[in-house]
Amino acid sequence: MTPLHGLLDTEAIRKDFPILDRVVHDGKKIVYLDNAATSQKPRQVLDALNAYYERHNANVHRGVHVLAEEATALYEGARDKVAAFINAPSRDEVIFTKNASESLNLVANMLGWADEPYRVDRETEIVITEMEHHSNIVPWQLLSQRTGAKLKWFGLTDDGRLDLSDIEQVITEKTKIVSFTLVSNIMGTINPVDAIVRRAQDVGALVLIDASQAAPHMPLDVQALGADFVAFTGHKMCGPTGIGVLWGRQELLEDLPPFLGGGEMIETVSMHSSTYAPAPHKFEAGTPPIAQAVGLGAAVDYLSAIGMDKIEAHEHAITEYAVKRLLEVPDLRIIGPMTAEDRGAAISFVLGDIHPHDVGQVLDEQGIAVRVGHHCARPVCLRYGIPADHAGVVLSVLHPRGGRRPRRGAGARTELFRLSWAQRVRADW
Amino acid sequence: MTPLHGLLDTEAIRKDFPILDRVVHDGKKIVYLDNAATSQKPRQVLDALNAYYERHNANVHRGVHVLAEEATALYEGARDKVAAFINAPSRDEVIFTKNASESLNLVANMLGWADEPYRVDRETEIVITEMEHHSNIVPWQLLSQRTGAKLKWFGLTDDGRLDLSDIEQVITEKTKIVSFTLVSNIMGTINPVDAIVRRAQDVGALVLIDASQAAPHMPLDVQALGADFVAFTGHKMCGPTGIGVLWGRQELLEDLPPFLGGGEMIETVSMHSSTYAPAPHKFEAGTPPIAQAVGLGAAVDYLSAIGMDKIEAHEHAITEYAVKRLLEVPDLRIIGPMTAEDRGAAISFVLGDIHPHDVGQVLDEQGIAVRVGHHCARPVCLRYGIPADHAGVVLSVLHPRGGRRPRRGAGARTELFRLSWAQRVRADW
Amino acid sequence: MKLDSMYQEVILDHYKHPHGRGLRDGDAEVHHVNPTCGDEITLRVKLDGSKIVDVSYEGQGCSISQASASVLNDLVVGRELEDALKVQEVFLELMQSKGKVEPDDAMEEVLEDAVAFAGVSKYPARVKCALLSWMAWKDATSQALANGTARETA
Amino acid sequence: MKLDSMYQEVILDHYKHPHGRGLRDGDAEVHHVNPTCGDEITLRVKLDGSKIVDVSYEGQGCSISQASASVLNDLVVGRELEDALKVQEVFLELMQSKGKVEPDDAMEEVLEDAVAFAGVSKYPARVKCALLSWMAWKDATSQALANGTARETA
Numbered sequence A, B: 001m002t003p004l005h006g007l008l009d010t011e012a013i014r015k016d017f018p019i020l021d022r023v024v025h026d027g028k029k030i031v032y033l034d035n036a037a038t039s040q041k042p043r044q045v046l047d048a049l050n051a052y053y054e055r056h057n058a059n060v061h062r063g064v065h066v067l068a069e070e071a072t073a074l075y076e077g078a079r080d081k082v083a084a085f086i087n088a089p090s091r092d093e094v095i096f097t098k099n100a101s102e103s104l105n106l107v108a109n110m111l112g113w114a115d116e117p118y119r120v121d122r123e124t125e126i127v128i129t130e131m132e133h134h135s136n137i138v139p140w141q142l143l144s145q146r147t148g149a150k151l152k153w154f155g156l157t158d159d160g161r162l163d164l165s166d167i168e169q170v171i172t173e174k175t176k177i178v179s180f181t182l183v184s185n186i187m188g189t190i191n192p193v194d195a196i197v198r199r200a201q202d203v204g205a206l207v208l209i210d211a212s213q214a215a216p217h218m219p220l221d222v223q224a225l226g227a228d229f230v231a232f233t234g235h236k237m238c239g240p241t242g243i244g245v246l247w248g249r250q251e252l253l254e255d256l257p258p259f260l261g262g263g264e265m266i267e268t269v270s271m272h273s274s275t276y277a278p279a280p281h282k283f284e285a286g287t288p289p290i291a292q293a294v295g296l297g298a299a300v301d302y303l304s305a306i307g308m309d310k311i312e313a314h315e316h317a318i319t320e321y322a323v324k325r326l327l328e329v330p331d332l333r334i335i336g337p338m339t340a341e342d343r344g345a346a347i348s349f350v351l352g353d354i355h356p357h358d359v360g361q362v363l364d365e366q367g368i369a370v371r372v373g374h375h376c377a378r379p380v381c382l383r384y385g386i387p388a389d390h391a392g393v394v395l396s397v398l399h400p401r402g403g404r405r406p407r408r409g410a411g412a413r414t415e416l417f418r419l420s421w422a423q424r425v426r427a428d429w
Numbered sequence C, D: 001m002k003l004d005s006m007y008q009e010v011i012l013d014h015y016k017h018p019h020g021r022g023l024r025d026g027d028a029e030v031h032h033v034n035p036t037c038g039d040e041i042t043l044r045v046k047l048d049g050s051k052i053v054d055v056s057y058e059g060q061g062c063s064i065s066q067a068s069a070s071v072l073n074d075l076v077v078g079r080e081l082e083d084a085l086k087v088q089e090v091f092l093e094l095m096q097s098k099g100k101v102e103p104d105d106a107m108e109e110v111l112e113d114a115v116a117f118a119g120v121s122k123y124p125a126r127v128k129c130a131l132l133s134w135m136a137w138k139d140a141t142s143q144a145l146a147n148g149t150a151r152e153t154a
């Protein structure tokens, strides 16, 4: 077989992930290929969580005692780390949320309550795409229902790309916001940011990029993207659950109204009215996910120490290899780009008319964890004429699973279907 | 001194909390009296978090592989535990949020977007109280500004109680929602739930109870409370940061519209419209705080093993003692009830004209962590004629700090002011 | 191999050759979805008094969910409602057993082909698939009864 | 005892006998709040060209925040704007030093009484108190300059 170039030392990286020693189903070490759903956590992140709770835990921004000062320094330090990780012009542009879904809803709600020129109302239009995760569809459906704004979207080409041929009709003078994913969680497609941002800027629309599937896999530079907001989620990038990020341009965060109200986000409160603290605090009501932010900071350190460019190169190499090998499997159809060009490491496929649940179960018996079903992006399944319940299997690699995984993953799978499922079921049908 | 009755074995309990071995300022073991802001976490909760991340981590409700099934079972198991802890009629009435603030905002938003008979609009009224935490004030101010509904509130009596003398004028036929705190985070007051719920039911208004300061300190029985919604927060009850709870009556959760949109909360999605999963999932958009829910489940087990009735008795005894001893300190004025009757273990005070920041700093030097400032309940400070920046010091005990704390806490404080601050500063002025 | 127990020949057989599939005349129709995986079923029941005259359905999903609908049709059509509900209860018990109930002869007597689903009960995510049609049937039945009563009292 | 360093006599002195307190005529007024602790200051500046004629203020807060306003008044009133801004920079540097800068003679020359705040820099929560009036002053100054320019070009 052809050797792969630019790979990371995955044997060393594996050792950082305690869960990868886990044995399932009579002695099989787990092969975790479900990173598009959530990533595993390295020891370094768990250590940061424990150190926080065992030595520094306190509420932030409130006390004058030692623990309160340490907790505040750790929490705000995590903000600095995330700001550096995404090359934000200012740390105050980094808002901590509970997950990417909250980040996306936050923007939708801000625009619904905003004054002109940002306000979304019945005269205006919202643009998304057909390959969005449900978390970047439903908030806009709700906003559209509640304000009367029209919801429009870009369709998809047969090979899993955005169809931008009618971009001038989709994004118009009426468009207030264009929200789209940088990398598809189901097909792996990497979308052409520049073309969309340019058109949006021409008509004066804001741009929100859902970078949930990008942040763990490639260098993320919010300035280079040229968007107004960028959302992503901690648990997919080696961080804890319960933490997400919204980055937004400072002037916008100043102008836009708050979303949730409560402690931490105010400047002064009387029974009659309140004034709000400046961003990011204005958008962080209540006690924030303190430990989770600290854990995300450690995750960002961990990823940066490996190097996001190296991670990207590694994943590109194994994706290329995996796509090639998967296409050798009889009756296997890849949903999404068939080459490694402009695509991330999530690969979605259907196998003949075998239901993906059944495929997933067979793989699970081998200790291989993959995602099956609609992957929270049901419109994509509909688009490709796959019944919603038949959406296929996604195998998504994050660096620590890479290197040997596609070989063994794809190998195991081929073999499995040939020997067990195929012989047992398909041959027989 | 008089012996205290009904105390817990705090020496044993202390050992469960790693942070209490922390030494600050040249060898002083930390004395943590800032539990109203956030509690510390026992080893049992940290172990549950680690076990989750090291052995079972996966996204929930989505996969057919082993880890996904285990993570789902742990997450939903935590819901069962919380449901039992608050005596909820059904586990499906327990919604996980990121903190109490989100729980409170969730209700405010649901009512803003609801159909009749729940809808809050310009014809209707919202009732809160003057002793609410900012997190139970600002969401209603926002709702009132955005819908035109009138915001009304109960005032306070001189001894830190709700003034319900005009209850018939405050809660009227126009009232759609009454939201109030069960226990004040600043004065410790326990409010008369029955009287308020009865009046609200008479006029057909919904009732939301903020139990953030009650859940860690006394048995909580949502059925006995008779409210429609109950909100509280994990990090104040020995749980992790990043998790809160909203309990709501099933029929209401069925009727009311969703808040955040995204993955997990849908039944089916097309680009044109979506249908929503039944509660609680309808209100849990995106990847939930999985590990944090598991941690909260462990916290609930921990508290239940000690016994909430025993915790309540213990705190009552030490509060009684602490109030008595504090009143012996010259120039010390307690804000809130001066007896232990119908009051929790948070005690707020001002000391002559010394600024609370300065008091807090002096205590911190002794290793004693207390809260200073407006405690996220600024209207209370205004009500008692304390400049907002001068709101006093709250010392709040949670069981593990009790027993010996009031003695040493109050003692240390008295002494401190006498010897150091008072001599140095006040005598001199 | 554990999988064998889940993918019993019997299940695969029902999947390939479903019994009673297709939508026919009925007193009530329901549409149930398993939101986590997208399995769907549309199901109608036809009652004559307390007797189940027909259960007809269309659906999409994995082998487990589709085979289960076929077995349901076998087990309840032609039965008295009361008896069918007893079968449903036994099936539910088996499915919620987490692999811990080893079906005995008595159970096999009641469940017939449905005992083949015993292996599924070890897989929580799949239990929902197996129960989908049964839940739909219960729902449709109570709607049919309500309609019937409504008609009678109208 | 570390506290001694923070509660320097100098600071307590300024707290008890603040210099220049009270609101007088000015070119611009600002109101700044430290939202975490509620310290407040209302501050006015009066300029004559590039010369600082007056800085007047009212405020509420702890000894640190109030003493710091008094020291500010001492250090900038009567100065050229450029010089005052240099003082402000040195003060900011000291306050952000986390207790690691030991003020030397040169620094003491520039900061005068303000060196007493060196001990405060170890306490992040209190640094904000010490900086409150200085931030307000910078803000008011740029507003005054903007107003001035606006008037000139009007």
Ligand SMILES: Cc1ncc(COP(=O)(O)O)c(C=O)c1O
Pocket: A262, A263, A285, A286, A287, A288, B036, B037, B099, B100, B101, B102, B133, B135, B136, B181, B183, B184, B185, B210, B212, B213, B233, B234, B235, B244, B376
């Ligand atoms: C009475 C009360 N309600 C609500 C809250 C808000 O809780 P959280 O900050 O966790 O949202 C608090 C604590 O800060 C509180 O004391």
Ligand SMILES: Cc1ncc(COP(=O)(O)O)c(C=O)c1O
Pocket: A036, A037, A099, A100, A101, A102, A133, A135, A136, A181, A183, A184, A185, A210, A212, A213, A233, A234, A235, A244, A376, B262, B263, B285, B286, B287, B288
């Ligand atoms: C592209 C994309 N956007 C948004 C999300 C939502 O992230 P979360 O569930 O953490 O809110 C996901 C993952 O589930 C995703 O893949």
